[in-house]
Amino acid sequence: MELQKLTNPGPAVAKRRYDDACGTAHGLELIGERWALLVMRELMLGPKRFSDLRADLPGISANVLTQRLEGLEGNGLLKRRKLPPPANAQVYELTPWGYEAEPIVQTLGRWAARSPAHDPTLPISATSIMLSFRTMYNAERARALGATIGFRLVDDAFIATAEAGELKVVRGDPAEAEAIFVGEPTVLAGAVYGKVPLNDLAAAGALKVEGDRAAAERFISIFELPPKAVI
Amino acid sequence: MELQKLTNPGPAVAKRRYDDACGTAHGLELIGERWALLVMRELMLGPKRFSDLRADLPGISANVLTQRLEGLEGNGLLKRRKLPPPANAQVYELTPWGYEAEPIVQTLGRWAARSPAHDPTLPISATSIMLSFRTMYNAERARALGATIGFRLVDDAFIATAEAGELKVVRGDPAEAEAIFVGEPTVLAGAVYGKVPLNDLAAAGALKVEGDRAAAERFISIFELPPKAVI
DNA sequence: CGGCATCCGGGAAGATACTG
């Protein structure tokens, strides 16, 4: 049994809405609150648990994460699901419509990458860097490349396949990959976007490459950041 | 001469940032605050004055609009410009990089239009409806159509040209248009997306069509809303 | 009138502690 707050002023106080038929305004009501789109981003490559979300969104507090998850669930963008025994853990998973928000994440990210204020040395989550591959690959260069590359990033593993100019990224164990990157996401980002030489990172023990080193180098070469905007 | 707030706790208190190298997170720092993207939207078809922005964003308060304009200017997304005499008015205009944010507005709007909770009967601004034409036209149907249509929406006028499957929308006086819609943006939205018959609207005096009525009907027919998402 | 600055109330976000 729940009590309504007695001090609740009732429906006379309109909640923070944009009274606007524009789809963009409605989109902001759905996913425009602080942290909401980043929670969506973290779920784009598959369901996660509360504590994983918390770990991958440094700075979010538990109660805000709870509120965002409730809001997104209420808006039909994600669902709570209980994994079958023996895992028995509760996970949060995007609905099909939730997954369709990926172009928003991509478009915003690609645009913001041109910002002169963008600091690429900050920490980055495993999901972020894998999603960025989908956004930032050069289709022309990828066309010339057929490759299956694996990633073991701390707790998560992914497989990226470049084929006929398309780049696919899925969560999963990279068994058949030609090369496998092993290390932390932020270091991987330095290698791919900062073009820090793999040799240096390997020597420092920061990022290992298992398998075909040349294939790993070719993979890195298909990514490029857009030019900075001139203000 | 400006005074720093004496109560300012100094740089010890980190401002609300997402410490995240992900481009999406940085994008949210640039344009993720409440109202910011809607301010950008209102400037997408050309500069505006403070009071016009306020009128086109119902619900925004003057001080919040001031803060957003300062923030967006500081981020290099817009500039204040003084019109030459005799106008002498100050206007806010997007920078080239600011204009490049249009795909964000579009992607978000197209995605959110699928929301079951979207209420298309709310008021809509002139800029919103004109921008939505760029987003929502069916390229296939537009290909079969060559048309120049004008719009006189209260204080603003626009020209839309459909040509070779492309739809262009610019601010300007519609002199040469085959047909001109005259009325309020919200009523126009009802005609285009609600498919309210033009005859009914004309009879009610809500929306007039000057010129070639058949051309106006054909123009409306190239737009369609995406199917609602199933939750 | 346009473009703010200021003050205030309410509510959202952040940090920390605590519980099943």
Added chain:
DNA sequence: CAGTATCTTCCCGGATGCCG
């Protein structure tokens, strides 16, 4: 592990007033 509870801080929204 998966959240609540509580407290503080800050932002948003509304009203008012200043000033060219």
